[in-house]
């Protein structure tokens with residue numbers, strides 16, 4: 001039986017509309033500052049999409065571009081200025097940063113109250129301790145997709161493939177907070193296929209095109225594909241071999257049109273949360 005397709009684009013559009021409606025009731029426009037260092041083509045596309053979505057929601061959004069040659073000190077000085085700016089509610093520094101800039105030092109410099117990526121150690125700790133404030137957008141978007149699809153994590157066996165700070169780890173923390181039984185797999189995991197096959201909820205965030213095969217998926221399982229991989233032909237594919245997996249899964253997210261649009265919608269929601277907490 002073919003899997004139900006979870007329409008991230010539609011869920012994200014509904015969330016963006018809700019955020020815009022809430023923003024319209026405020027006496028100010030929530031402010032989002034997106035910082036892009038260098039000219040990475042993929043980052044430029046993402047940053048443009050973020051700015052467009054923020055403007056469409058009625059936010060005051062600015063993208064600040066620094067040349068690839070910018071020093072860490074220059075970037076830290078910019079962040080200090082944005083931290084002080086009362087019109088800025090959210091600060092996002094697009095990753096990856098050019099070599100020579102320490103991303104952890106940059107993330108630590110962002111005021112945790114404006115850290116709409118949820119990457120600052122204070123926000124990471126709050127999530128780990130079960131008292132979340134600003135939660136990373138991509139895993140937060142995945143939880144909303146599960147909810148929208150009527151899939152309850154409570155008591156379910158969930159497998160998170162990937163342990164990065166921006167996706168895998170916070171994803172596992174959110175699933176645990178939602179009472180799933182969570183396993184985290186990574187590049188040192190023995191027999192990945194067998195681990196995946198045990199999962200009722202399988203979240204792939206590895207960055208390896210179509211690595212998760214159809215026979216890694218348990219019949220009826222929910223498959224959430226976080227991966228964004230560019231093919232030689234210029235297309236986008238996920239970390240899951242979609243056609244094979246969709247033939248086995250109960251529900252599945254496509255790429256594009258799955259998790260990606262949720263990330264942007266959750267960024268807007270985080271900016272609204274940060275604004276409401278500050279003003």
Ligand SMILES: NC(=O)C1=CN([C@@H]2O[C@H](COP(=O)(O)OP(=O)(O)OC[C@H]3O[C@@H](n4cnc5c(N)ncnc54)[C@H](OP(=O)(O)O)[C@@H]3O)[C@@H](O)[C@H]2O)C=CC1
Nearest residue numbers: 138162163164167186187205206207226227228259260263
């Ligand atoms: N849709 C969206 O909004 C977003 C999508 N992405 C996409 O999600 C994917 C993951 O991103 P991110 O977490 O930043 O990636 P990272 O490269 O930071 O992390 C990848 C993780 O996958 C693990 N891994 C890599 N290769 C293998 C393998 N062969 N077998 C098992 N595990 C492996 C790594 O293990 P180890 O730790 O052992 O090295 C690591 O934990 C990418 O495709 C990225 O483009 C990312 C952010 C947002």
Ligand SMILES: Nc1nc(=O)c2c([nH]1)NC[C@@H]1CN(c3ccc(C(=O)N[C@@H](CCC(=O)O)C(=O)O)cc3)C=[N+]21
Nearest residue numbers: 046092093094095096117228256257258260261263264
């Ligand atoms: N500080 C920081 N925060 C991030 O959240 C962050 C980041 N850096 N660096 C890069 C990753 C990646 N990421 C995506 C966001 C939206 C889509 C998205 O909208 N994807 C569309 C397709 C877009 C396309 O066609 O290229 C989709 O999947 O349908 C994808 C990926 C956020 N990231």
